[in-house]
Amino acid sequence: MSNASEILTKSRMVSRPSSLEFINSIFTDFFELHGDRHFEDDMAMVGGLAMLNDMPVTVVGIQKGHTVKDNVERRFGSPNPDGYRKVVRLMEQAEKFHRPVIQFINTSGAYPGKGAEERGQGEAIARCLYVSAGLKTPVISIFIGEGGSGGAIAMAAGDRVWMLENGMYAVLSPEGFASILWRDPTRSGEAAELMKITAKDLLQNGVIEKIIPEPEEGIENNLQYTADIIKEELVKELKVLCSKTTEELLEERYKRFRKYGEFNE
């Protein structure tokens, strides 16, 4: 197992597969659906319909690029409000047609831009959390690479949250953390250790339910290895979640997030 600093590097590698590659390796018949019906199609967020064996599902995911041009179009995987509104639209559509929702997360955070603020980045993320909390169909979220702050939790508020072995999830970037604590952003590796950002740490403190293994040769060389495991786990878990009544599903989802907090009274 790598240490936190190595995992931070791996989670951000440009060659690391992003949501579209995972979607195409896990599901069949992917039909991409574009746009939020309000402003534009945010290319940092992808989504659509797909088959998990014989079960139709809704998939959404944050997409990083693998070339400079691709990355510019996709803003290095930092969604605008329009991206989060695409997620809300597709979640509500999934509810209407009784499809489970699978979310893939790979972002350093929501995009800090002028237009993003003008179009309500805060409201868009809040709406994602709000809709997730009451969605009457199962929601499973998978951290496939980076997971940074509000832009990540917007898509990790469902019934199960899983993480790849070399994924990470933190309240802010280790660079940001290091510059606040030591006034030195270059100490991000140290910060990563302190912040408990790895799948192992997050499993321990109950933020995630499952760690998905990656192949020894690196996930960029053998995506199918991990995709097959995810597929198997999704089939298993959705069987469990789909057998619950709506009331049970929503009550358990509420309790899942209700428990977070450490305080004295």
Next chain:
Amino acid sequence: MKLFKKKNYIPIGRTVMPDSKGESVKPVEREEPVIPNGMWVKCRFCGALVYKKEMDQFQICPKCGGHFRISAKDRLSITCDEGTFEELDPNMTSKNPMDYPDYDKLIAKMQEKTGLKEGVLTGICQIDGYKTAVAVMDSNFIMASMGSVVGEKITRAIEKSTELGIPIVIFTASGGARMQEGIISLMQMAKTSAAVRRHNDAGLLYITVMTDPTTGGVSASFANLGDVILAEPKATIGFAGRRVIEGTINEKLPDDFQSAEFQLKHGFVDAIVERKDIKNALSRLFKLHGIKKEKEAAENE
């Protein structure tokens, strides 16, 4: 009632908040008010030196009408009917879940400075005769950043109002997530939003009053989920920090960027209401939702 005793306005020094990647930000362009000798306060909006005794209970700059940041206790005293506020969870305090260096010392220092246990006061009260839950965040306490205690107290206040079938009014002010508590602080966004959802599904009214500053994770959770969203004039309201955005887009942002007026223009705030008129606005909104005053409700039983 002790809680409603007028407290002196205590300004704080610069509080550094995380500002990486659009989370947990501090409005950097505007300085905190500085008191040269305790009698004067500098307005962060117009720069005027204001003689404190010139200001009334609403703490408005007499030169430009700018609304100074107000403590949670002062806010309650100008909002709740006298003697009606019953505090919830008065003794809840933070732990140090990720062993952040000197976090305990920071909390102790803030408690001493503000007389508060944490960054929010919650309770049940009456506002112009209407029974309601209320939560008031206090930016003097580590910028009212949201950690376990802030998230838990707000969640419990929402749950209590759902249970009692009453509205809730939340005065928001926050620099964002409490980064000293790590990932658990981020979880508070989902927790509070889920509680709002249940309150909403019960058909109850939730009013947000956004005050200076409402940013980061709080803006991206319960603050933006009100049925009605009011804002105080000139309050900074936004998700990402101004400096972070300027660094990203390599462009200077206009002065009114992320102001309450900017949010009104872009459709994210229902109305800007001056502090002295907020109590009246809340009363009107309760009435317009068909809610009965406590006295009338009792008479009808």
